[in-house]
Amino acid sequence: MSAFNIGIDTGGTYTDAVVMDTRERKLLASAKALTTRGDLSLGVLEALQRVLAASRGQLDPQQIGLVSLSTTLATNALVEGKGSAIAVILLGFDDTMLERTELKTALPAAKVLRIAGGHQYDGSELAALDETSLLAELEVLADSVEAYAVAGVYSVRNASHERRVQALIQQHTGCPVTASCDLSEALNGPRRALTAAFNARIIAMIVALIHAVQTALQAHGILAPLMVVKGDGSLATAAAVMEKPIETILSGPAASVIGANFISGLKDFIISDIGGTTTDVAIVCKGWPALNDKGAKVGLHRTMVKAIDMRTIGLGGDSEVAVDPQGKVSLQANRVVPVSLIGARWPSVAKALQTALSQGMGLGIATLFLLRPEGFDPSQDPSDLTKAEKSLLAALGEEPLPWTQVVSSVSDRRRVLRFVERGLVQLAGFTPSDAAHVLGRQAQWSKEVAELACLMIGRSYGKISYNEAKREAECQAFAQEIFEVMVAKSVHVLLESLAGCSFAVNDPLVSLVARGHSRLTHLQVSLQPSLPLVAVGGPAPVFYGEVGQRLGAETLIPTGSEVANAIGAAMGLIRVQAVVSVGLREQGGFTLHHGSEPLIFMDASQALAEAKRLARQAAEIKAQQMAGQVLETKLQIERLDIPGLSGDLGLISASLTAECLARPLGA
Numbered sequence: 001m002s003a004f005n006i007g008i009d010t011g012g013t014y015t016d017a018v019v020m021d022t023r024e025r026k027l028l029a030s031a032k033a034l035t036t037r038g039d040l041s042l043g044v045l046e047a048l049q050r051v052l053a054a055s056r057g058q059l060d061p062q063q064i065g066l067v068s069l070s071t072t073l074a075t076n077a078l079v080e081g082k083g084s085a086i087a088v089i090l091l092g093f094d095d096t097m098l099e100r101t102e103l104k105t106a107l108p109a110a111k112v113l114r115i116a117g118g119h120q121y122d123g124s125e126l127a128a129l130d131e132t133s134l135l136a137e138l139e140v141l142a143d144s145v146e147a148y149a150v151a152g153v154y155s156v157r158n159a160s161h162e163r164r165v166q167a168l169i170q171q172h173t174g175c176p177v178t179a180s181c182d183l184s185e186a187l188n189g190p191r192r193a194l195t196a197a198f199n200a201r202i203i204a205m206i207v208a209l210i211h212a213v214q215t216a217l218q219a220h221g222i223l224a225p226l227m228v229v230k231g232d233g234s235l236a237t238a239a240a241v242m243e244k245p246i247e248t249i250l251s252g253p254a255a256s257v258i259g260a261n262f263i264s265g266l267k268d269f270i271i272s273d274i275g276g277t278t279t280d281v282a283i284v285c286k287g288w289p290a291l292n293d294k295g296a297k298v299g300l301h302r303t304m305v306k307a308i309d310m311r312t313i314g315l316g317g318d319s320e321v322a323v324d325p326q327g328k329v330s331l332q333a334n335r336v337v338p339v340s341l342i343g344a345r346w347p348s349v350a351k352a353l354q355t356a357l358s359q360g361m362g363l364g365i366a367t368l369f370l371l372r373p374e375g376f377d378p379s380q381d382p383s384d385l386t387k388a389e390k391s392l393l394a395a396l397g398e399e400p401l402p403w404t405q406v407v408s409s410v411s412d413r414r415r416v417l418r419f420v421e422r423g424l425v426q427l428a429g430f431t432p433s434d435a436a437h438v439l440g441r442q443a444q445w446s447k448e449v450a451e452l453a454c455l456m457i458g459r460s461y462g463k464i465s466y467n468e469a470k471r472e473a474e475c476q477a478f479a480q481e482i483f484e485v486m487v488a489k490s491v492h493v494l495l496e497s498l499a500g501c502s503f504a505v506n507d508p509l510v511s512l513v514a515r516g517h518s519r520l521t522h523l524q525v526s527l528q529p530s531l532p533l534v535a536v537g538g539p540a541p542v543f544y545g546e547v548g549q550r551l552g553a554e555t556l557i558p559t560g561s562e563v564a565n566a567i568g569a570a571m572g573l574i575r576v577q578a579v580v581s582v583g584l585r586e587q588g589g590f591t592l593h594h595g596s597e598p599l600i601f602m603d604a605s606q607a608l609a610e611a612k613r614l615a616r617q618a619a620e621i622k623a624q625q626m627a628g629q630v631l632e633t634k635l636q637i638e639r640l641d642i643p644g645l646s647g648d649l650g651l652i653s654a655s656l657t658a659e660c661l662a663r664p665l666g667a
Contacts, residue, residue: 003021003022003023003059003063003065004019004020004021004022004028004059004063004064004065005019005020005022005064005065005066005067005068005570005571006018006019006020006048006051006064006066006067006068006222006224006570007020007067007068007069007070007255007563007565007566007567007568007569007570007571008044008047008048008067008068008069008070008213008566008569009069009070009071009072009252009255009563009565009566009569010035010040010043010044010069010070010071010072010073010209011035011071011072011073011076011252011275011276011277011565012035012072012073012076012275012276012277012316012318012335013034013035013275013276013277013317013318013538014032014033014034014035014276014538015032015033015034015035015040015043015044015046015047016030016031016032016047016562016563016565016566017030017031017032017033017047017048017050017051017563017566018030018031018051018560018563018566018567018570019051019052019054019055019059019570020567020570020571022065022571025262025571027263027559027560027567028055028058028059029051029054029055029058030051030054030560030562030563030566031047031050031051031053031054032047032050032562032563033046033047033050034046034341034374036373036374036375037373037374037375037423037426038372038373038374038375038376038377038398039212039373039374039375039376039377040208040209040212040375041211041212041213041215041216041375042374042375043212043374043375044209044212044213044215044216045212045215045216045219048216048217048220049220052220061220061221061222061223062223064222064224065224066224066225066227066570066664067213067217067222067224067225067226067227068226068227068228068229068235068569068570068572068664069209069210069213069226069227069228069229069238069569070228070229070251070252070254070255070256070565070566070568070569071206071209071228071229071248071251071252072251072252072253072275072277072278072565073202073205073206073209073248074202074205074206074245074246074248074249074251075248075249075250075251075252075253075278075312076277076278076335077201077202077205077423078198078201078202078249081421082421082422082423083201083202083204083205083423084146084147084200084201084202084203084204084205085109085144085145085146085147085382085384086107086110086111086145086146086147086148086149086197086200086201087110087111087112087113087141087145087148087149088101088103088107088110088111088112088113088148088149088150088151088193088196088197088200089113089115089134089137089148089149089150089151089165089169090112090113090114090115090150090151090152090193091114091115091116091117091118091129091150091151091152091153091155091161091162091165092116092117092118092119092126092127092152092153092161093114093118093151093153093189093190093193097153097189097190098112098114098190100190100191101190101191101193101194101197102190102194102301103193103194103197105300105301106194106197106198106300106301107197107198107201110197110201111141111144111145113137115129115130115133115134115137115165116128116129116130116133117129117130117152117161117165118152118153118154118155118161119152119153119154119155119157119158119160119161120153120154120157121154121157122157122591123154123157123158123593123598124158125158125161126153126154129161129164129165131164131168134165134168135168135172138168138169138172138173142173143383143384144384145173145175146175146204146382147175147176147177147178147200147201147203147204148169148173148175148176148177148178148200149177149178149180149193149196149197149199149200150162150165150166150169150177150178150179150180150196151179151180151189151192151193151196152165152180152181152189153189154187154189155179155180155181155189155192156181156184156185156186156187156192156593157187157593157598159179159181162179162180162181163179165177165179166179176200176203176204177200178196178197178199178200178203178244178246179196180192180193180195180196182243182244183195183196183199183244183246183247183304183305184304184305185579185595186304188304191295191302191303191304192304194301194303195246195295195303195304195305196246198246198249198303199244199245199246202245202246203242203245205245206241206242206245206248207242207245210226210228210238210241210242213226213238214226214238225237225627225664226238227572227574227626227627227664228241228248228251229248229251229252229254229255229258229568229569229572230247230248230251230254230306230307231247231248231249231250231251231254231296231305231306231307231308232254232291232306232307232308232575233254233255233257233258233288233289233308233568233572233575234572234573234574234575234576235572235573235574235575235626235664236574236576236626237625237626237627240625240626246303246305247305247306249296249303249305249307250280250296250307250308250310250312252273252275252280252565253273253278253280253282253308253310253312253565254289254307254308254310254568255564255565255566255567255568255569255572256271256273256280256536256537256564256565256568257271257273257282257284257289257308257310257568258567258568258569258571258572259536259560259563259564259565259566259567259568259569259571260273260284260534260536260558260561260564260568261284261287261288261568262567262568262571263558263559263560263561263564263567264534264556264558266284266532266534266556267284267285267286267287268284268285268286268531269284269531269532269533269534269556270282270283270284270494270497270498270529270531270532270533270534270553271284271533271534271535271536272490272493272494272533272534272535272536272537272540272544272547273535273536273537273564273565274315274316274317274490274535274536274537274538274539274540274543274544275316275317275537275538275539276316276317276318276335276433276538276539277314277316277318277319277335278312278313278314278315278316279312279313279315279316279490279493280310280311280312281310281311281312281493281494281497282308282309282310282311282497283309283497283498283531289308289309289310290308290309291306291307291308291309292306292307292308292309292310295307297312306577311493311496311497313333313489313493314332314333314334314335315331315333315486315489315490315493316335316432316539317338317431317432317433317436317538317539317542318335318336318337318338318431318432318433319331319332319333319334319335319336319431319432319486320332320334320335320336320427320429320430320431321429321430321431321432321434321435321457321482323364323457323460323461323463327461327462327463329481329482329485330485331432331482331485331486331489336426336427336428336429336431337369337371337426337427337428337429338428338430338431338433338434338445338450339367339369339428339429339430339431339434339449339450339453340433340434340437340445340446340447340449340450340453341428341433341445341446342369342371342400342428342449343445343446343448343449343450344444344445344446344449346399346400348399348400349369349400349446349449350446350448350449350452352366352369352402353366353367353449353452353453353456354452356402356404356456357452357455357456362404362460363456363457363459363460364456364457364460364461365403365404366402366403366404366456367429367430367453367456367457368402368403368427368428368429369400369401369402369403369427369428369429370396370400370401370402370403370406370407370416370425370426370427370428371396371397371398371399371400371401371425371426371428372396372397372398372424372425372426373423373424373425373426374398376398376424378394381393381424382422382424388411388415389415389418389419392406392412392415392416392419393419393424393425396425400428403416429453430453430454430457432482432483432486432539432543433445433539433542434449434450434453434454435450435454435478435479435480435482435483435486436479436483436539436542436543437450437451438450438451438454438475438476438479439476439479439480439483441483441542442542451475454475454478454479455471455475457478458474458475458478463477463478463481464478483543483546484515484516486543487514487516487543487546487547487550488511488514488515488516489514490543490544490547491513491514491547491550491551492505492510492511492514494529494533494547494551495510495513495514495527495551498529498530498531508520509525509527510527512525513525513526513527513550513551514550515550516546516549516550526552527551527552528551528552528553529551529552529553531553532553532554532555532556533547533548533551533553533554533555533556534556534557534558534561535547535548535555535556535557535561536557536558536561536562536564536565537561537562537564537565538562540557540561540562541557541561541562544557545557572664573631573661573662573663573664574623574626574628574660574661574662574663574664575659575660575661575662576619576622576623576626576628576659576660576662577619577622577657577658577659577660578614578615578616578618578619578622578657578658578660579615579655579656579657579658580592580593580594580611580614580615580618580655580656580658581593581611581653581654581655581656582601582604582607582608582611582651582653582654582656583652583653583654584651584652584653585600588602589601589602589603590602590603590604590607590651592607592610592611592614594611594614594615594618595618604648604649604651605647605648607651608637608648608651608654608656611654611656612635612637612656615635615656615657615658616633616635616658616660618658619633619658619659619660620633620658620660622660623660623661623662624662626662626664627664628660628662628663628664629662629663629664630660630661630662631661631662631663632660632661633658633659633660633661634658634659634661635656635657635658635659636656636657636658636659637654637655637656637657638654638655638657639651639652639653639654639655640652640653640654
């Protein structure tokens with residue numbers, strides 16, 4: 001075993017890096033840098049430089065045995081509706097199957113094409129593959145699509161049509177293509193199609209991130225292998241993840257669970273990981289989170305990705321603050337850059353706010369700013385932009401500009417929102433993190449800018465008067481109201497996770513506890529967790545003292561909680577599965593499906609014996625392909641038998657799942 005592992009976590013706001021002493025099993029050093037969305041390598045390189053500087057004299061690059069990466073970028077992008085322009089090719093799908101894919105609601109901008117082809121349950125051809133129609137469609141899509149997904153009916157029984165379409169698209173377009181059969185062995189074609197579409201949407205983003213990390217490692221002479229945390233908490237090679245980036249859904253939260261287990265010393269607890277964009281909550285029993293057998297969810301849509309059973313909501317330190325006409329404060333699911341963050345770097349932000357405040361008009365909209373992601377390269381802008389879009393985009397740079405200076409028409413507004421959706425432009429505004437600066441609960445950015453934005457939004461919605469004598473007190477009260485909404489919403493999601501069910505937003509008892517009260521007319525109310533609460537993530541110390549108090553829970557925000565994701569990444573293991581199935585044939589005997597051509601057996605016991613061997617072999621090969629040293633392989637069998645017959649005489653079908661646990665070589 002080597003002496004040290006490096007863990008890196010790239011989130012929506014910060015990139016964290018840690019050095020772990022694997023022999024002593026302790027945190028040696030940690031560091032943070034802002035995530036640079038325009039060029040991810042800049043933020044990764046800065047975080048890596050800082051953590052190596054912090055551990056200088058205690059190690060050299062040759063002692064680093066493994067570098068592991070976790071990220072929330074995939075989850076955040078899909079929750080926020082961002083990613084590459086994609087087309088989905090469906091083979092043999094009828095109208096009902098198309099509707100069941102949920103593509104129209106999950107990815108409304110995706111181009112969806114249906115082509116004749118696909119297979120039947122036994123792997124025989126459903127219809128001949130219509131290559132002529134496919135090639136004609138590719139000509140039409142050439143300039144508007146950046147990545148493709150292909151899903152065929154029963155492709156897990158016979159993948160030949162998917163493979164042929166994949167090859168043709170790569171040959172004629174050069175674009176990345178996701179085949180659904182590579183992502184899941186399950187039969188549900190519509191859900192496989194949706195999972196493949198999500199995968200295609202985020203390939204470019206995850207590939208860019210991995211290349212950024214590899215560039216940073218090379219710059220420091222670190223030759224250790226790079227691995228990535230998957231959504232189930234296990235590690236995979238960087239090469240494998242670049243083909244299946246969808247498996248990094250919940251990567252960051254999964255790493256945080258592993259990290260929370262490590263730094264808290266607890267085996268049974270509820271964890272809440274709060275970042276800039278999302279809050280992720282999971283129950284941990286016996287040191288490892290349960291996996292969701294139904295597959296990870298992206299927003300309201302279920303995928304086929306094996307991931308930890310975690311509740312994720314769009315709630316974080318960077319959630320956009322909104323106030324309705326009646327003065328009710330809410331937090332939006334979308335992330336914006338905190339205005340105090342950009343104000344700390346750019347003096348022009350404070351000046352723009354002061355000018356708008358002195359003019360006294362449009363105070364709410366005047367707190368919004370637009371900027372290009374740090375490290376952006378104009379030459380990499382999409383080629384499908386119109387002349388008007390190019391002109392508007394050219395006016396923006398890394399230094400923030402007031403929304404009112406950029407947007408002068410409804411058309412401009414639509415263009416800017418499209419830019420934000422595609423990740424070409426960032427929107428900055430007032431967030432819970434800014435409110436925390438006003439309250440003195442945070443201090444790393446510009447308190448002056450946070451207070452100016454708070455005052456302007458407060459006055460815009462009648463929350464703050466024009467009486468200067470009351471200005472400070474009313475600003476504090478408005479910021480506290482935002483803080484209260486953040487805490488109440490956090491308590492609500494924790495109660496749902498603990499209870500294992502959903503509660504209405506206005507449920508009287510849950511709302512009472514969430515707001516920090518205990519009496520409803522003549523009823524004394526308390527809801528107390530049976531598990532301790534471990535809170536991690538950058539904003540955890542700001543909000544979770546109050547969250548834990550309202551829950552009446554033992555609350556732990558352990559040392560290293562702000563970099564728990566990176567710690568979890570550094571201490572992870574490889575965990576892979578392989579599934580083989582056996583089923584009764586109409587003609588007699590049994591068919592064994594194992595990813596290649598089906599095998600035929602006349603004897604049930606022989607079929608099961610071979611299935612066990614192939615499942616174990618496939619799982620261990622997967623682990624070895626991921627540069628893993630096999631620790632143990634477990635086999636689970638689910639079977640259906642005719643009642644009353646002994647042994648294997650009554651076998652109808654069986655599904656065999658082999659799970660292999662392995663340690664990364666060099667770790």
